[in-house]
Amino acid sequence: xxxxxxxxxxxANKAALLTLLPALVVCSGSKSTGTMPxxxxxxxxxxxxAADTAVTLSFTQVDDGTGQPxxxxxxxxxxTISWSSAASAASGSCATPVAGTGVSxxxxxxxxxxxxxxxxxxxxxxxxxxxxxxxxxGSPSNIARGSTKARVTSVTVAPASASIAxxxxxxxxxxxxxxxxxxITGRNISWSTSNSSVATVSTSGMVTGAGTGSATITATCxxxxxxxxxxxxSSPPPPPVVTTVTVAPASASIAxxxxxxxxxxxxxxxxxxxxxxxxxxxxxxxGVATVSLAGVVTGVAAGSATITATSxxxxxxxAITVTAAPPPPGGTLLFQEDFENANMASRGWYDxxxxxxxxxEHVAGSxxxxxxxxxxxxxxxxxGGSQRHKFTPSNSLYISFYMKYxxxxxxxxxxxxxxxIYVLSTLDGDYDGPxxxxxxxxxxxxxxxxxxPIMSMQDNxxxxxxxxxxxxxxxxxxxxxxxxGCNGTAESxxxxxxxxxxxxxxxxxxxxxxxxxxxxxxxxxxxxxNFVEAYFQLNTIVNGIGQKDGVMQYWYNGALILDRHDILxxxxxxxxxxxxxxxxxxxxxxxSPIDQSMFIDNLKVGTGRLP
Numbered sequence: 040x041x042x043x044x045x046x047x048x049x050x051a052n053k054a055a056l057l058t059l060l061p062a063l064v065v066c067s068g069s070k071s072t073g074t075m076p077x078x079x080x081x082x083x084x085x086x087x088x089a090a091d092t093a094v095t096l097s098f099t100q101v102d103d104g105t106g107q108p109x110x111x112x113x114x115x116x117x118x119t120i121s122w123s124s125a126a127s128a129a130s131g132s133c134a135t136p137v138a139g140t141g142v143s144x145x146x147x148x149x150x151x152x153x154x155x156x157x158x159x160x161x162x163x164x165x166x167x168x169x170x171x172x173x174x175x176x177g178s179p180s181n182i183a184r185g186s187t188k189a190r191v192t193s194v195t196v197a198p199a200s201a202s203i204a205x206x207x208x209x210x211x212x213x214x215x216x217x218x219x220x221x222x223i224t225g226r227n228i229s230w231s232t233s234n235s236s237v238a239t240v241s242t243s244g245m246v247t248g249a250g251t252g253s254a255t256i257t258a259t260c261x262x263x264x265x266x267x268x269x270x271x272x273s274s275p276p277p278p279p280v281v282t283t284v285t286v287a288p289a290s291a292s293i294a295x296x297x298x299x300x301x302x303x304x305x306x307x308x309x310x311x312x313x314x315x316x317x318x319x320x321x322x323x324x325x326g327v328a329t330v331s332l333a334g335v336v337t338g339v340a341a342g343s344a345t346i347t348a349t350s351x352x353x354x355x356x357x358a359i360t361v362t363a364a365p366p367p368p369g370g371t372l373l374f375q376e377d378f379e380n381a382n383m384a385s386r387g388w389y390d391x392x393x394x395x396x397x398x399x400e401h402v403a404g405s406x407x408x409x410x411x412x413x414x415x416x417x418x419x420x421x422x423g424g425s426q427r428h429k430f431t432p433s434n435s436l437y438i439s440f441y442m443k444y445x446x447x448x449x450x451x452x453x454x455x456x457x458x459x460i461y462v463l464s465t466l467d468g469d470y471d472g473p474x475x476x477x478x479x480x481x482x483x484x485x486x487x488x489x490x491x492p493i494m495s496m497q498d499n500x501x502x503x504x505x506x507x508x509x510x511x512x513x514x515x516x517x518x519x520x521x522x523x524g525c526n527g528t529a530e531s532x533x534x535x536x537x538x539x540x541x542x543x544x545x546x547x548x549x550x551x552x553x554x555x556x557x558x559x560x561x562x563x564x565x566x567x568x569n570f571v572e573a574y575f576q577l578n579t580i581v582n583g584i585g586q587k588d589g590v591m592q593y594w595y596n597g598a599l600i601l602d603r604h605d606i607l608x609x610x611x612x613x614x615x616x617x618x619x620x621x622x623x624x625x626x627x628x629x630x631s632p633i634d635q636s637m638f639i640d641n642l643k644v645g646t647g648r649l650p
Contacts, residue, residue, distance in 0.1 A: 391424050440639050
């Protein structure tokens with residue numbers, strides 16, 4: 040037997056008991072044959088749910104088919120309330136029925152989570168008997184309160200479609216809304232896939248490609264659903280893997296001070312060249328050959344070294360042999376200084392003829408040396424400024440001397456200074472400062488946990504300002520330019536500077552060698568007497584054009600350390616420029632960090648290498 044009850048919608052005062060009117064209409068059918076009747080239904084129940092409440096359902100017994108009044112045992116499954124709309128909008132349960140032989144009775148159902156001014160359909164599951172009279176709301180103060188939930192009317196999945204590769208994943212999201220288009224949060228959402236062999240989906244909406252094809256992913260909340268179409272494509276091929284690294288040339292022979300550029304070729308397993316790969320370079324013998332980040336190898340001293348290029352764990356090598364460069368042709372002695380006595384002026388020195396002779400520190404066979412002592416904070420040594428000596432103008436200059444440092448020597452502790460020895464040109468004055476000239480050559484040692492030789496030059500007075508802002512490369516435009524940096528540099532693999540020095544632009548280029556003056560006792564120890572040689576040869580001028588064939592060489596205790604034969608010192612604008620002025624002028628621009636000394640003995644200056 041079934042009973043269906045239609046209740047008109049009505050919202051009553053929230054604070055009062057709500058009575059649903061009109062009364063329930065009873066419809067009876069055939070007598071029961073033992074099968075549970077269709078549950079009674081209260082339809083379109085309009086509830087103002089400022090608070091959760093209890094629904095009291097009154098009923099009257101009917102004939103149970105035996106002709107006798109039936110017991111009012113209202114039978115329903117586990118006392119549950121089922122909802123025919125707004126499926127997850129509310130929850131509740133009904134009290135245990137009372138069995139007896141009366142003509143009427145009640146079922147009280149506590150209902151939670153109803154939304155204000157929202158219609159709900161619900162039914163008490165499988166009771167026996169006929170609901171009659173009316174259904175009313177019990178007092179809200181007598182029941183537990185719960186959270187209010189709005190009715191779900193739509194579920195939308197984003198993105199609406201997606202394409203992923205096999206094994207890849209995409210995260211979908213579901214937006215739940217009510218009838219007014221408001222987003223509802225905190226609801227349980229279930230996810231499903233139409234084809235798990237193509238795409239699977241997790242409880243959080245994460246879709247993973249399982250095989251090629253298409254699958255519909257569905258998100259369901261309170262009986263409402265939304266979908267997304269996911270297309271799964273085949274997996275992309277794995278990225279190529281570095282398999283071999285080859286270095287060219289595989290072997291090379293260079294002179295100490297010369298350079299050679301190596302090239303690394305990286306290939307995959309199929310032999311395809313891989314571009315854009317990171318390559319690191321290393322040497323197994325930095326005392327023989329060094330290598331830059333770009334693969335430029337510089338010979339340091341005679342011997343052999345292996346240069347290695349590495350990319351993604353794979354390596355290739357090149358065998359480098361460094362030979363000693365032939366010495367420059369024998370030259371003519373221009374002047375020499377043994378520092379045996381203090382009468383410097385009598386031997387051609389001028390400007391500053393003061394010398395601090397040290398009779399305790401000198402080479403074998405000598406009686407004294409020149410000491411250049413820096414007090415802490417001093418920029419110049421105690422004996423004063425530039426000691427100058429003119430010599431016969433020459434296109435080449437060889438300089439040799441013995442040098443040692445005090446055991447506490449740290450130099451400037453900066454990557455620049457101290458300046459030590461300078462050579463000026465015939466275009467510069469007899470008393471010109473060494474920092475602003477047509478040509479100044481520098482020979483010095485920068486101490487950074489050991490002394491490194493520096494051979495450099497500047498030609499600031501040759502800088503051409505007429506063609507625009509500096510630096511400005513004028514190599515292909517005019518010979519009326521500097522060669523050291525501000526107007527372009529002809530050499531490769533050489534350090535250059537160009538910066539505004541206030542009243543003029545300072546530009547320079549320099550070669551730097553490895554550590555030769557060692558910080559600890561042993562061969563080449565800084566506090567022992569070590570023999571230093573340097574050679575400068577100006578480049579030639581052909582048809583008014585400066586040729587890149589000048590020479591810079593440096594020897595340490597007889598070993599050739601720097602050897603370059605591609606230096607441009609002068610342009611066709613100064614074809615007759617020569618060297619003719621020698622200076623000893625130690626200088627630490629930031630001030631000496633400590634009280635320290637350097638010593639020079641047995642100085643020789645000539646046009647070529649001297650015995």
